[in-house]
Amino acid sequence: SQQGEEDPQALSIQEGENATMNCSYKTSINNLQWYRQNSGRGLVHLILIRSNEREKHSGRLRVTLDTSKKSSSLLITASRAADTASYFCATGSRSARQLTFGSGTQLTVLP
């Protein structure tokens, strides 16, 4: 069952620009996580934000969470060609027995 939905489905930007991806979800959550997947490879955890947090930073990544709107955004600043990948949000809740992944945003950073 998919709870998170990313927007846009695909995003193409120039190197050096910022990339913003959004995630919306339906039910209450304990935390929201963002993952990155290079083509055909395993997902790699980027950042976790708890439901009582509004913003979190990690290097060039900035994540915001608005529980009233049931949405989150991932901002990648000063993007690089190596940031080209698919990005997924995943929600965790005490009631669910699994992380629930969205369908992902395909980011392409052009050199």
Place this chain on the structure above:
Amino acid sequence: EAQVTQNPRYLITVTGKKLTVTCSQNMNHEYMSWYRQDPGLGLRQIYYSMNVEVTDKGDVPEGYKVSRKEKRNFPLILESPSPNQTSLYFCASSYSQNTEAFFGQGTRLTVV
């Protein structure tokens, strides 16, 4: 190094020939799960395990079996593979069901 190891990475098999994809983690995680990833459908959970000898169905369990006899291993078994099980499979482990998940490198399975 903390890791989840899946084998094999690539597998081509014929319809009906039983196969097992192995998964092992070295982080002493209690929670392990299997996902399949298909274009346009995202990641869908097949089975999960919350501890040794405790397994349960995910969203798409039909045609699959799992076992959890040891904490570190969680093999995925296809007793009679069919072409609609052609997919990219991922094993993942985590401390609990909604904490950071560590993924294996994936197994690309083709059933002809």
